[in-house]
Amino acid sequence: MSKGKALGLTILCGVFCVIFLFTPLYGCVFPFLIVGLVFGLIAYRKHQRDTNIITEAYQQQATTSRQLPEPAMTSKGSTRLFVPPL
Numbered sequence: 001m002s003k004g005k006a007l008g009l010t011i012l013c014g015v016f017c018v019i020f021l022f023t024p025l026y027g028c029v030f031p032f033l034i035v036g037l038v039f040g041l042i043a044y045r046k047h048q049r050d051t052n053i054i055t056e057a058y059q060q061q062a063t064t065s066r067q068l069p070e071p072a073m074t075s076k077g078s079t080r081l082f083v084p085p086l
Helices: 003-021 026-063
Strands: none
Touching: 003 026
């Protein structure tokens, strides 16, 4: 079940709870309330999981170094340029 579908069913169960709350069918409020809470917890858990995945990806991206490798020497026997101090 996707996060959007669980959230939609939570809202739908909430609407039914409100409708049955204002009618003489009070007994129908509790089943819809329980089912709505279950779907709400599913949607919340999926949202938390996605948030954690995004946060970990940002942290991993920030910690990786983006240094270029040192280029190889092009000619044999050459050394790094060294200028002695004056």
